[in-house]
Structure formats: structure tokens, C-alpha cells
Amino acid sequence: MADKMKVDKAGDDQHIDESLYSRQLYVLGHEAMRRMANSNVLVVGVKGLGVEIAKNIALAGVKAMAIYDPAPVEISDLAQFFLRKEDIGKPRAEATQPRLAELNTYVPVSVHTANPFENLESLAKYQVVVLTETLLEAQLKVNEYCRSKGIYFISADVRGLFGNIFCDFGDEFSVIDATGENPVSGIISGIDDEGLVTALDETRHGLEDGDYVTFSEVEGMDKINDGTPRKVEVKGPYTFSIGSVEGLGKYSRGGLFQQVKMPKILKFNSLAEQLKKPEFLIADFAKWDRPIQLHIGFQALSKFAASTGALPRPMNAEDAKAILSLAADIAKTIEEGAPEELDEKLLTELSYQAQGYLSPMAAFFGGLAAQEVLKALSGKFSPVVQFMYFDSLESLPSSTSRSEESCKPLGTRYDGQIAVFGRDFQDKIANTKEFLVGAGAIGCEMLKNWAMMGLSTGPKGQIHVTDMDSIERSNLNRQFLFRAPDVGKLKSECAAAAVAAMNPELDGKITALRDRVGEDTEDIFHEDFWEALDGVTNALDNVEARVYVDRRCVFFRKPLLESGTLGTKGNTQVVLPNLSESYSSSQDPPEKSFPMCTVKSFPNRIEHTIAWGREIFDSSFVNPAQSVNLYLSQPSFIESTLKQSGNQKEILETIRDYLVDAKPLTFEQCIEWARLKFEKLFNNDIQQLLHVFPKDSVTSSGTAFWSGPKRAPDPLIFDLENPEHQDFLVAAANLHAFVYGLKGSTDLSLYRKVLDAMMIPDFKPQSGVKIQANDSDPDPNASAGFADQNELKDIAESLPAPATLAGYRLTPVEFEKDDDTNHHIAFITAASNLRALNYGIPPADRHKTKLIAGKIIPAIATTTALVTGLVCLELYKLIDGKNKLDDYRNGFINLALPFFGFSEPIASPKGKYNDTEVDKLWDRFEFERNVTLRELIDSFEEKGLEITMLSHGNALLYASFFPPAKLKDRYPLKMTELIELVSKKAVPAGRRNMIFEICADDKSGEDVEVPFVCVKTRD
Structure with missing residues (x-):
């Protein structure tokens, strides 16, 4: 692979492989990636937590990374996903390094050989040092050295269901972007003499106190347009103050504001200072009093291990008593925020679990710590200041008992998990049947965690994973189970094979499928399949599929674990049968249009302009070809088109244009077409707009038409030497050629030859053309599509008969955003930027255009790892069978801030009919046989309910207003027969249960919400 991330001869610029890092670039940005590409990182300790951190850093793309861990691999270390049974006895770092190096060929991974605790000078070449599972005395020593050399320092530790992280980035750490949110901008309608700025048309400005803005295009106050950032004081949702505007002139009209991200300087204290006066980031506000307790407890663990050579034994009362004694002494050293008394129960549990290791906790802190490394290197986002403690004690099982005997190591790869939960619960984990829907970024992390947990490795266990997608190069940056040779292969199969290699006990226990989960695959994911499951986990990237899986889980009463990420943001949701609302119970706000x-x-x-460019792409290279193909393949196409309302003439003229008038026979003709397309879009159409609305136009109220949000455009004069004009021409010509199956070219000499011979007709404004001035106004062209039928028939008759073009087809362009050679994004970028030049709007680069036009979801490995850790902590609870809402946690995180929020799942909605209370989501009326319509209605009448409407999907089967004769014929039909009669479709042979929705009135005649109906149609 060619090295696409390197320093050029000038030494100050890195060329980033966007095909690999594209999704991450939308989170971090190019500048942050360049800083990371100049940095060396050391990770000390590569057991479960250390390798999680190292994995995420390698995927992110630093200059180089080293790992240090000379301890020999033990059987229990196989809970670290890069270690194998044959590695036992080898140094951990040496065994891990080759597999870690495979993650990203741009990031060399080496083994640090010098003991960093004895040879501190060996740390001088690193920009960040990360310590994991390190005794406190050694942490203090390394931290002191790192501070003296300006090296960023991070330490992290996980002990069973407990974990912590500490960050020290020095005395003056500059945060260049605290939130990572896109800067807000807007149009202003006024600035008064006191500096109060009002947003146009009461549009919310979205600013906060302390933000900074710059101004442009403000008329009457030229000096305010100088680019000076001005501090904001918010006065209301539509107004903000910038202070004195004396000497800046008097506002006349117009103007834009743009938020500017200003650097923020943070001061960090040393570890020694923070031990006595700790600053905490609260991870769970329901446990606000725990950080200080755990702060003391973790110090006690370190002192115990330093004096005895080992951590406290699992469930050992004697060792726990020693920890409490040490904690009491340590509490006396806390100078600020010391607790009034120690939480002995909490600290005892910490002692009991000290030798425990859980993959989900390592994933959580591995994602968090790696993100802190990236923050240190890039200055992007707000770091943890300075300690964060987190626990998930709710995940402890209540269905099985724990004792010192049951938590003793057995000499297996699961000893770390057994130390926390005991052997009996490990057996329950091993005999779980779970369905994972999706094998992308979240799916890969989930499977890795499951493999390390030993999920489904027992005789009754089974994992099903399905994903219809193949691996793309851009997946490799965050879907860590895949490698470059896997590109083009099926995700589910590669992911299943990868985790089976990590834990051979999964061999034969994981089934990889390639099918989408939906109504069209219910013969594959049939009723027997769903009923055999213990639970379902979603790892999906689209709402439609999530909703379908959610509906299936509700119907079969299966618990569902739902999660998602967006850049540094993530969320988790637990759907609990008969207890909580489901995924579909709430909806995200509609996409902004x-x-x-x-x-x-x-x-x-x-x-x-990007939205416009995307529309031009479709209207030029997709829709016309589809219309031509429909005309050629469907004999009734013309007849059906003539019966339509609206755009019949446009459709027919497009077919004539693409099939007759402008049909190219050579690529040179495609160049001509592209040149004329440029002239129309960026010159003629603009001149026509200005003909309808001249620059000096005024509205009926006397105000200038081109004011406020309306920017007066200017036509463009084509220039082949202009890169933007050139890009449009080349992309348009090649895409037009693709539609017709012609060979394209990017040879500019050919373009010059064609253009030199072309004559571009002068623009002549058209009279009678109407343009809608505002969306609130009626569309003046609303009736324009209702063309004269004779005119339409004339156009239709001018088209060549389909029979004369047998077998001829055009090729509609299928938009693909990730192929840099197909001209798709190149065309949209050029079209958008030319349009922006028309209107005096600052253009966007290809990277930003691709994000918006391709509707790309920004993603980064750290967030994914952390979110899947949280999901698996909830999975422990489901396996345990916990049955109270307050046992579970939905999570909301934003690593950029950083913010962590947890809440118990929302209860499912309840209802009532007559005197009966029901759960609107989980309850249902069930019939154990295929009843007739009459029997079903009578059954509800016995319950005091009168059915007013009964439907199945889109088929209305019964309504009280149907004519008696119609109902008479339907009453004796069984429900399957009724469905087939109305829908004209046969009920699938394997379908045993049918769902019906009803509307009903209660005894008082009031309409009531009632559960759905389930009829068992077959045994």
C-alpha cells in the first residue's frame, strides 16, 4: 500500500488517506489528524484495558505507537483479544505487537524495551504516555517526569465492575475546539447603537454567552466586517449583544454573523496534588457521592498490592478488611472533599472484585482513554479534568450466588470474569442464544466483547449474526475485525471468523448470515427462529431496520439492546418485555430540509447549493435515463404519463432530448453537452432570474427585493483554465458518457479542441417565465405542467417507437460517494461551488460536500468501543433475568465535552378500557386458533368492547360502516381467508401468527386505545 500519510518536502503538510479515514475526518478534521500524524504514543500494559486503548489509537492514525509489557502471558490473559493459547509464556507485548500492527499500516507499532519506571529518559521521545494497571508509586514517578518534559500523561485502571482514568496535560493546555459542534452562522436584520444584534425573521441564533462571532457584508458599518472576533452576551433566542459599537458606523442593512472557535487554556495539576485535592468528572449523577469513595479505594488497592505483591483475593473477607483499614488512613490525607465516613459496603465490593477483569469495562475505559490521547495530541475537544470513576454494580447477578469458592480461578480464559460473577453465572453466559443484527462498527466491537465474555460458548449457546453488506476500504478505520485483504468480502462471515479465531470455543457456535432482517426475509427469520432466542442486539445504521427489529422483539417478547453513535456522541437503550417502552415508542426529530x-x-x-448540486446530479444522470428505459420497456408508459398531472410535458421532453435531440454518438458530443449545461445553469438561468427580478427590484412594501436572506446573483463566464469550471466540465462530460455507454476521457487537450470549435448561442431572456419569490407564496408554475393534450401527443408521436430500439437501454448513474474515480462527488462539488460563486457564497471543499451530499454519518472507533461496553454491561443484567426498570440504564454520552448521562428505561405506556388496565405495547388479545370474523367480534363484545374497525397491515378487513351485505359474506370467513380475500395475497405457508389492529368503543361508547390482536392460524 502506498504511504498516503506522509510529510512532503516542505515538512509541514501531511497527505491524509481520505479513503481510509473519511468517517473519522468528519469528527476530528484535517488539522487534528495532521497533529496526530506527528505524534508518538506509548501504552504501558497490554492486558485487556491496555490493548483496547492501543487498538483505538492505532485505528485513529498516530505517527507511531509503542507498547510495553514484559510479563509472560497467562491463561487468564486470553481475555485480551489479541492473545492466543500458543502465546502463553511469551512476553505480553511481544505476542501482541504483530496483531496490533495489522490494524493500520500507516501506524508502525513497536515494543518498548527499556523499563519505563527505571529508565525515565526512555520516555522522552513520546508525546503521550499511557499507563494501565500500574501501581500508584510508579504512576507518581512517571507523572512527575512527564510534567517536567511536557509529555501528556494518562493513567487508567479497571477492577471488575469498577474503573478510573486520570489525565494530566500540563500547566497550559490549549483546547482549540471545546465541543466539536459546527460553528453556527446566520443572517442579521439589525445592530442598534448599543451593540444589540437581532437575527433575521426571528431565527434562533444558537449562540451561548462567551461565544465569539465575526461579521461580514454589514452595510453602513464597514469597520465591523474586518474579521475581528467579538464576544457575545446572549440577550434572548433571537438577539445577542457584542458590546460597544462606537466608531464602527451606523447599521444600514444586510450582514452575516459567523461563530468563531476561540482557544481555551486549561491548567492541570500533578497526580500527587490531585490525590490530595481531587477534581472529578461525574460519570453518573445518581452516584455523585461515589467518586471520592472510589478515589480512596483505588489508592488502597495499590497500597495493598505494593505491600503483598498481589491484589485482594476474590470474595475474601480478610483482604477486604485490610483494604478498609488502608482506606481509613488514606481518607485522612484528603485535603479537600474528604467523605464524612467511608462506604464500607462499596469498598468491600471493590476489594472482592479487584482481581476481576470484564471485557465491557475494558471497552468502556479503552474508548474513553484513547479519546483522551487524541485530545492531548490534537487539542480537539475538552479533556477529562482530572479524575473520572465509573462503576456498574447494577450488573452484579442476583440469580446466582457468589462465594470465595465460586469465584476462585479455574485456570481458564474466563477467570477474570469468574472472579466477579462466579462460576454459575459464567455458565449462564455460555448458554445464551443471542441474535446480532449488523456486523459493522458496533457489530465488530460487540462480537469481540462477546467472544471475550464467553457468550454462547456452552452446549446450549448460539450466536446468529447477519449483515448483507460487503467490506469497503473506509470500514477498516473503525470496524477493527476486518483487514485490507477482506475488502469486498461479506462482513458477517469475516467478523464471525475473526472472533472465532480470538476464542476458538466459539467455533461452531456462531452462525453468519447475509440476509437483511425485514418482511421480505421472514421465511429465513421465521417464528421458530425468533422464539428460540434469549435476546436481540441491534448494530444497525438505519432507522427503518431498527423499527422492524423492534417490532419483532415486541411481538415475540424478546429483550432488545439498541445503540448508536454519531461522531463523539453515543446512546444505548434497553427494551424490556412487559416493562419498558420500545425503540419505536419515540422518534428522532425529522431530518432538516x-x-x-x-x-x-x-x-x-x-x-x-450542495442540495441543489445533488438535485442537478439526479436530474441529469439518473432520472432521465430511468424515464427513457421505462418508455422503452413498458408499452403503457405513454398512456399512463398522459393521465398524470403536473409534469407530463417535462417527462416527455426529457425522453425526446435524451433519446433523440441530444443523444451523443461520441465522447466529443458529451463534452459539448457539458459545456452547454454549464452555460444554462450558471449563466443563462442566472440572467433569466435577474430579468424577472432585476437587482434594483423592490417589493410591494417598498423594500429592496434583494435583501435579507436573498443574495443577488451574478452570471459566470466560462473559463476552461478555471479549476472549478474545468472540474464541472470533465465530471459532467464523463457522467453523460457513462449514461450512454461511451468511453470517457480527462484529456484536457481533447476538451480544448472541442470547445474551440463550439459556438455558444447568446442568451435571450424569455418573457412570461414566472419564479416563486417566497415559499409562503403560491407557486406560479403550479399549473404549468397541465399541458395541452394535443401538444403532449405531438411530443409523444415524435419519439421513436420502442420496437425500433429493441434491447437499447441507457444506464442510470447509481450514486456512490466513496469512489473517488467515478466523478460523482466531483460533479456535485463543482456544481455546488459554481452555484455558490453565482451568489457570493464561500465555496466548500470536496470533503465537506461529500459529507452533506452523501449524508455520511461521522464515526470514530473510540465512541463505538465505549458504547458497546455499555451495551454489554446491560447484557449481563438481561442474562441474569433482572426484572425491574431501575435495574437497567439507558446511556447518553458525548466524548467531546465529555458528558455521561444515565437514566432508567421509560416505562411502557399504560391504558384502560372499561375496568381493565392494559399495557398498550406488550399486552395483546390472543386467539389460539384461526377464528372467524364473527367469532372474533363476539369475543370482544363479551369483553364490553365494540370493534369499529379491524385491519391487517394496509388491508381494512372490517368496519362498522360497511354495508350489511358485504359484512354478511365476511362474517363466516376465517381470519386467514379474510386476509387473502381483501389483500389478494396468500398468507405465507410458514406463518403461524397473524397480527391485527383494532379500533374499539367501550361500554360507554367512548373510543379507547386497546392492544393489538394476535390470532394463531396454524399449529
């Missing part, structure tokens, strides 16, 4: 009028004629932001 732009007014059509704005996109078509009056853009004022680059997002508007």
Missing part, C-alpha cells in the same frame, strides 16, 4: 424556493432560486448558504 431546506425550502424549495431557497434551493432553486435564493440560496444563501453552501448547504443550499
Whole structure:
């Protein structure tokens, strides 16, 4: 693989492999990636937590990474996913290094050989040093050295269901972007003499106190347009103050504001100082009093291990008593925030679990610590200041007992987990049947955690994983089970094979499928399949699939673990049968869309022109080819088109244009087409708009038409030497050629030859053309599509008969955002930026255009790892069979801030009919046989309910207003027969249960919400 991330001859620029890092670049940005690419990182300790941190750092793309851990591999270390049975006895770092190095060929991974605790000078070459599972005395020593050399220091530790992290980034650490949110911008309608700025048309400005903004295009106050950042004081959702504007002139009209991210300086204290005066980031506000207790407890563990040579034994009362004694002494050294008394129960549990290791906890802190490394190197996002403690004691099992005997090591790879939960619960984990839907970023991390937990490795255990997608190069940056040779292979199969290699006990226990989970695959994921499961975990990236899986889980009453990520943000949700609401019970806000009028004629932001460019792509290379193919393949196409309302003429003229008038026979003709397309879009259409609305136009109220959000455009004069013009021409010509199956070219000499011979007709404004001025106004062209039928028939008759073109087809372009050679993003970028130049809008680079046009979801490995850790902590609870809402936690995290929020799942909605209380989500009316319609209605009448409507899917089977004769014929039909009669479709042979929705009135005649109906149609 060619090295695409390297320093050029000037030594100050890195070329980033966007095909690999594309999703991460949308989170961190190019500048942060360049800083990371100049940095060396050392990770000390590569047991479970250390390798999680190292894995995430390697995927992120630093200059180089070293690992240090000379201890020999033991059987219990196989809970570290890069160690194998044949590695036992080898130094941990040496055994881990080759597999860690495979993750990212741009990140060399070496083994640090000098003892960093004895040879501190060996740390001088690193920008960040990360210590894991290190005694406190050694931490203090390394931290002191790192501070003296300006090296960023992080330490992290996990002990069973407990963990912590500490960060020290020095006395003056500069945060260049505290939140990672896109800077807000807007249009202003006024600035008064006191510096109060008002947003246009009461549009929320989205600013906060202390933000900074710059101004541009403000008329009457030229000096305010100088780019000076001005501090904001928010006065209301639509107004903010910038202080005195004396000497800046008097506001006339217009103007834009743009938020500016200002550096923020943070001061960190040393570890020695923080031990006595700790600062905590609260991870769980329901446990706000625990950090100081755990702060003392972890110090006690370190002192115990330093004096005895080992951590406290699992469930050992004597060792726990010693920990409490040490904790009492340590509490006296706390100078600020010392607890009034120690939580002996909490600290005893910490002692009991001290030798425990849990993959989900390592994933959680591995994601968190790696993100802190990236923050230190890049200055991007707010770091942890300075300690964070987290526990998940709710995950302890109540269905099995723990004792010193049951938690003793057995000489297995699961000894760390057994130390926390005991042998009996390990057996329950091993005999679970779980279904994972999706094998992408979350799916890979989930399977890795499951493999390390030993999920489904027992005689009754089974994992099913399905994913219909194949591996792409951009997946390799965060879907860590895949390697470069896997590109093009099926995700589910590669992921299953990878985790079976990590834990051979999964061999034969994991089934990889390639099918989408939906209504069209219910013959594969049939009723027997769902009923055999213990639970379902989603690892999906689209709402439609999530909703379907959620509905299936509700119907079969299976618990569902749901999660998702967006950059540094993540969420987890637990769906509990008969207890909680489901995923579908709430909805995300609708995707933001732009007014059509704005996109078509009056853009004022680059997002508007990108949306326009995407529409031009479809209307030029997708829709016309599809219409031509329909005309050629469907004999009734013309007839059905003539019966339509709206755009029949446009459709027919497009077919004539693409099939007759402008059909190219050579690539040179495609170049001509592209040149004329440029002239129309960026010159003629703009001149026509200005003909309808001249720059000096005024509205009926006397105000300037081109004001506020409306920016007066200017036509562009084509210049082949202009890179933006050139990019449009080359992309448009090649895409047009693709539609017709012609060979394209990027040879500019050919383009010059064609253009030199072309004559571009002068623009002549058209009279009678109407343009909608505002979205609130009626569309003046609303009836334009209702063309004269004779005119439409004339156009139709001018088309060549399909029979004369037998077998001829055009090729619609299938938009693919991740192929840099197909001209798709190149066309949209060029079209958008040319449109932006028309309207005086700052253009966007290809990277930003790709994000918006491709609707890309930003992603980073650290967030994914942390979120899956949280999901698996909830999985422990489901396996245990916990049955109270407050046993579970939904999670909301943002690593950029950083923020952690947890809440118990929301209870499912309840209802009532007559005197009966029901769960609207989980309850249902069940019939154990295939009843008739009459029997079903009578059954409800016995319950005091009168059915007013009964439906199955989109088929209305019964309504009280149906004519008696119609009902008479339907009453004796069994429910399957009724469905087939109305829907005209046969009930699938394997379907045993049918779902029906009803509307019903209670005894008082009031409409009531009632559960759905389930009829068992077959045994």
C-alpha cells in the first residue's frame, strides 16, 4: 500500500488517506489528524484495558505507537483479544505487537524495551504516555517526569465492575475546539447603537454567552466586517449583544454573523496534588457521592498490592478488611472533599472484585482513554479534568450466588470474569442464544466483547449474526475485525471468523448470515427462529431496520439492546418485555430540509447549493435515463404519463432530448453537452432570474427585493483554465458518457479542441417565465405542467417507437460517494461551488460536500468501543433475568465535552378500557386458533368492547360502516381467508401468527386505545 500519510518536502503538510479515514475526518478534521500524524504514543500494559486503548489509537492514525509489557502471558490473559493459547509464556507485548500492527499500516507499532519506571529518559521521545494497571508509586514517578518534559500523561485502571482514568496535560493546555459542534452562522436584520444584534425573521441564533462571532457584508458599518472576533452576551433566542459599537458606523442593512472557535487554556495539576485535592468528572449523577469513595479505594488497592505483591483475593473477607483499614488512613490525607465516613459496603465490593477483569469495562475505559490521547495530541475537544470513576454494580447477578469458592480461578480464559460473577453465572453466559443484527462498527466491537465474555460458548449457546453488506476500504478505520485483504468480502462471515479465531470455543457456535432482517426475509427469520432466542442486539445504521427489529422483539417478547453513535456522541437503550417502552415508542426529530424556493432560486448558504448540486446530479444522470428505459420497456408508459398531472410535458421532453435531440454518438458530443449545461445553469438561468427580478427590484412594501436572506446573483463566464469550471466540465462530460455507454476521457487537450470549435448561442431572456419569490407564496408554475393534450401527443408521436430500439437501454448513474474515480462527488462539488460563486457564497471543499451530499454519518472507533461496553454491561443484567426498570440504564454520552448521562428505561405506556388496565405495547388479545370474523367480534363484545374497525397491515378487513351485505359474506370467513380475500395475497405457508389492529368503543361508547390482536392460524 502506498504511504498516503506522509510529510512532503516542505515538512509541514501531511497527505491524509481520505479513503481510509473519511468517517473519522468528519469528527476530528484535517488539522487534528495532521497533529496526530506527528505524534508518538506509548501504552504501558497490554492486558485487556491496555490493548483496547492501543487498538483505538492505532485505528485513529498516530505517527507511531509503542507498547510495553514484559510479563509472560497467562491463561487468564486470553481475555485480551489479541492473545492466543500458543502465546502463553511469551512476553505480553511481544505476542501482541504483530496483531496490533495489522490494524493500520500507516501506524508502525513497536515494543518498548527499556523499563519505563527505571529508565525515565526512555520516555522522552513520546508525546503521550499511557499507563494501565500500574501501581500508584510508579504512576507518581512517571507523572512527575512527564510534567517536567511536557509529555501528556494518562493513567487508567479497571477492577471488575469498577474503573478510573486520570489525565494530566500540563500547566497550559490549549483546547482549540471545546465541543466539536459546527460553528453556527446566520443572517442579521439589525445592530442598534448599543451593540444589540437581532437575527433575521426571528431565527434562533444558537449562540451561548462567551461565544465569539465575526461579521461580514454589514452595510453602513464597514469597520465591523474586518474579521475581528467579538464576544457575545446572549440577550434572548433571537438577539445577542457584542458590546460597544462606537466608531464602527451606523447599521444600514444586510450582514452575516459567523461563530468563531476561540482557544481555551486549561491548567492541570500533578497526580500527587490531585490525590490530595481531587477534581472529578461525574460519570453518573445518581452516584455523585461515589467518586471520592472510589478515589480512596483505588489508592488502597495499590497500597495493598505494593505491600503483598498481589491484589485482594476474590470474595475474601480478610483482604477486604485490610483494604478498609488502608482506606481509613488514606481518607485522612484528603485535603479537600474528604467523605464524612467511608462506604464500607462499596469498598468491600471493590476489594472482592479487584482481581476481576470484564471485557465491557475494558471497552468502556479503552474508548474513553484513547479519546483522551487524541485530545492531548490534537487539542480537539475538552479533556477529562482530572479524575473520572465509573462503576456498574447494577450488573452484579442476583440469580446466582457468589462465594470465595465460586469465584476462585479455574485456570481458564474466563477467570477474570469468574472472579466477579462466579462460576454459575459464567455458565449462564455460555448458554445464551443471542441474535446480532449488523456486523459493522458496533457489530465488530460487540462480537469481540462477546467472544471475550464467553457468550454462547456452552452446549446450549448460539450466536446468529447477519449483515448483507460487503467490506469497503473506509470500514477498516473503525470496524477493527476486518483487514485490507477482506475488502469486498461479506462482513458477517469475516467478523464471525475473526472472533472465532480470538476464542476458538466459539467455533461452531456462531452462525453468519447475509440476509437483511425485514418482511421480505421472514421465511429465513421465521417464528421458530425468533422464539428460540434469549435476546436481540441491534448494530444497525438505519432507522427503518431498527423499527422492524423492534417490532419483532415486541411481538415475540424478546429483550432488545439498541445503540448508536454519531461522531463523539453515543446512546444505548434497553427494551424490556412487559416493562419498558420500545425503540419505536419515540422518534428522532425529522431530518432538516431546506425550502424549495431557497434551493432553486435564493440560496444563501453552501448547504443550499450542495442540495441543489445533488438535485442537478439526479436530474441529469439518473432520472432521465430511468424515464427513457421505462418508455422503452413498458408499452403503457405513454398512456399512463398522459393521465398524470403536473409534469407530463417535462417527462416527455426529457425522453425526446435524451433519446433523440441530444443523444451523443461520441465522447466529443458529451463534452459539448457539458459545456452547454454549464452555460444554462450558471449563466443563462442566472440572467433569466435577474430579468424577472432585476437587482434594483423592490417589493410591494417598498423594500429592496434583494435583501435579507436573498443574495443577488451574478452570471459566470466560462473559463476552461478555471479549476472549478474545468472540474464541472470533465465530471459532467464523463457522467453523460457513462449514461450512454461511451468511453470517457480527462484529456484536457481533447476538451480544448472541442470547445474551440463550439459556438455558444447568446442568451435571450424569455418573457412570461414566472419564479416563486417566497415559499409562503403560491407557486406560479403550479399549473404549468397541465399541458395541452394535443401538444403532449405531438411530443409523444415524435419519439421513436420502442420496437425500433429493441434491447437499447441507457444506464442510470447509481450514486456512490466513496469512489473517488467515478466523478460523482466531483460533479456535485463543482456544481455546488459554481452555484455558490453565482451568489457570493464561500465555496466548500470536496470533503465537506461529500459529507452533506452523501449524508455520511461521522464515526470514530473510540465512541463505538465505549458504547458497546455499555451495551454489554446491560447484557449481563438481561442474562441474569433482572426484572425491574431501575435495574437497567439507558446511556447518553458525548466524548467531546465529555458528558455521561444515565437514566432508567421509560416505562411502557399504560391504558384502560372499561375496568381493565392494559399495557398498550406488550399486552395483546390472543386467539389460539384461526377464528372467524364473527367469532372474533363476539369475543370482544363479551369483553364490553365494540370493534369499529379491524385491519391487517394496509388491508381494512372490517368496519362498522360497511354495508350489511358485504359484512354478511365476511362474517363466516376465517381470519386467514379474510386476509387473502381483501389483500389478494396468500398468507405465507410458514406463518403461524397473524397480527391485527383494532379500533374499539367501550361500554360507554367512548373510543379507547386497546392492544393489538394476535390470532394463531396454524399449529
